[in-house]
Amino acid sequence: MQPDAGIPLPQPDPNAPQRLHLLGLQPDELQAWLADRGQPAYRARQILHWLYEQRVARFEQMTNLSRDLRAELQHTCRIAALEIEAERTSDDGTRKLLLRGRDRALVETVWIPSGQRNTVCISSQVGCPVGCRFCASGTDGLERNLGAGEIVEQALHVRDLIRREQGPDARLTNVVMMGMGEPLANYRNLIAALRILNAEWGLHIGARRITVSTVGLPKQIRALAGEALQFNLALSLHAVRDDLRTELIPWGRGVRIAELLDACQHYFRTTGREITLEYVLLAGVNMTSQDAEGLATIARNLRANVNLLRYNPVSGLPYERPGSNASFAFQKQLRARGVNAHIRTSRGRDVAAACGQLRRATRQAGA
Ligand code: SF4
Incomplete structure (x- = not known):
């Protein structure tokens, strides 16, 4: 699926259950999380690049990920706590x-x-x-x-x-x-x-x-x-x-x-x-x-x-x-x-x- 940068994603629900803090994950843990969602391993590298090199504040800024994956990340994970x-x-x-x-x-x-x-x-x-x-x-x-x-x-x-x-x-x-x-x-x-x-x-x-x-x-x-x-x-x-x-x-x-x-x-x-x-x-x-x-x-x-x-x-x-x-x-x-x-x-x-x-x-x- 193609990335879709322009359309805003739904905002995170503040009452959502405990989210996975991505800054605490090793690459293999992130890969396992992605694999459970049918995503290829190289997505982990892309996400880590956004987190540590680009230091983006929102998942919607991860423009080389699909809209579905960004929505899933936004729903279940966090970048900042x-x-x-x-x-x-x-x-x-x-x-x-x-x-x-x-x-x-x-x-x-x-x-x-x-x-x-x-x-x-x-x-x-x-x-x-x-x-x-x-x-x-x-x-x-x-x-x-x-x-x-x-x-x-x-x-x-x-x-x-x-x-x-x-x-x-x-x-x-x-x-x-x-x-x-x-x-x-x-x-x-x-x-x-x-x-x-x-x-x-x-x-x-x-x-x-x-x-x-x-x-x-x-x-x-x-x-x-x-x-x-x-x-x-x-x-x-x-x-x-x-x-x-x-x-x-x-x-x-x-x-x-x-x-x-x-x-x-x-x-x-x-x-x-x-x-x-x-x-x-x-x-x-x-x-x-x-x-x-x-x-x-x-x-x-x-x-x-x-x-x-x-x-x-x-x-x-x-x-x-x-x-x-x-x-x-x-x-x-x-x-x-x-x-x-x-x-x-x-x-x-x-x-x-x-x-x-x-x-x-x-x-x-x-x-
Ligand atoms: S009580 Fe204070 S000085 Fe002692 S270990 Fe904890 S933070 Fe350090």
Whole structure:
């Protein structure tokens, strides 16, 4: 049947049952869906081209598909599930998007431009189950997992922004799974999304430019090592003693630090990718000389780099940001023990870029 671009298709029914989000599908899954409808396999390639290269917003724009197929797609599938609800720009250029799902769930995504590099910080869940005591997202608990399509869509929203501001050839170069949620607790959707972000037919971002940040699920870290993709792994350690870590990250109660480090060793040995240890500096909580010594020992054993993050205070939470002298002194102790430790600047502080803060402020305002 010939494509029929000029005639408008019926509008989607907002009350229709759950639609298939095409941005979450691998080519073979799309081919299987098409085959069930008597369509040839090459249609999958055409559709993926419209989705990722042309970035069309409506099925009727897929002009090399038949009118019947476009109508079927419109009836049962979706291209977008997240709308931009708010957009804030920080003085340092960091851009934060607040996205709203069909169920009104709020999701945060951040674009961090830096020289030639354009990084997107993506959320993996709505809210977060982990409940870190110092985090805005942690205080409200988990609402739901994000689907693979919703994870990919966040990156596409940021790529659109980049192209709008830097020109049509500008690239999204890096991905960090460090937004709201624990990525490894949404494992299946995470892996499906990462494969799409990495694929040549998708967003074509090298695996070595994709970082998965986790508070640590040993079983899933081992599974990630077996995916035969060389993603970077960042472990949010935040404490070197089990008792303090459990206090800061109650969700990690059942997992001992030694068990986590074992899984990270396995990841390093299997993939050859270095591990990064994330350590939030909390004034008067985890910054003693013993903490520095313990962190240095762990980092050296793992051959890991350490990112020190000066805490961004959250209203209503009791933790404080350490002064720069105390932060540099902690870094110096690590470096003196041969550890590659950096203090990361908190970009976008003025637009509440710490995970969950814009979402939280919006919810509190009753939006
Ligand atoms: S810091 Fe990360 S893991 Fe911890 S509660 Fe916040 S979003 Fe969840």
